[in-house]
Amino acid sequence: MNNYPKMLYKGDKLKYEHQTAANEESEKELLDSGWVGFGDLPDASPNMKYASGSADGFSTAEQNKELQEQLDAKTKENTKLKEELVEALKENQELRKQIRFKQVEDMPADELRKLLDERKVEYGARDGKPVLINLVLESEDQS
Structure with missing residues (x-):
């Protein structure tokens, strides 16, 4: 005689999910889809790693060291990229400035004087x- 409700499990004896079978029909459906009794769960493998890092849910010192090394490498790479960006911006x-110099250089002297007058730059x-x-280029650098 089967007693209901009955718990069925997936996973291993250390980390598992559970479902409740309310009757024979729901128990059969769960069993057919891979759910088992607790006694049928496999033992936890000592090498098994969970999302948190180790079987007990805590990171090991070795894992922390490896993560710190990865973080240090990424930080160094980030610093290098920032330096490259600063150089590229310079x-x-x-x-x-060179393009603007060419543009201004091609302007007639009268236009240059007019620009300087608009900017109230003495010449x-x-x-x-x-x-x-x-004088035109210096006035642009100051604004």
């Missing part, structure tokens, strides 16, 4: 184009 800024009446170009 190079980008320098290239932008000499006899200043040549190279001086005017530098």
Whole structure:
């Protein structure tokens, strides 16, 4: 004679899930889908690793050391990437200045004077184009 409700299990004797069979029909369905009685569960393997790191749910010192080494490597890689980014940004800024210099260099002296007047930058009446170009670029760096 079977007594219900009856518990059936999946997993091993250390870590398992359970379901309740309310009658013979539900017990048969659970048994057919792989559920077993507690006594039929396998013993926990000593080498089995659970999501938390070890069979007892805690990380071992070796695992912590390995994780720390991985973290250190990622931190070092992150620092290197940040340094590369700073260098790339500096190079980008320098290239932008060179492009702007070419744009300003191609402008007539009258346009350069007009730009300087709009920016209220003083220049000499006899200043040549190279001086005017530098004044325009300096006024852009300050804004």
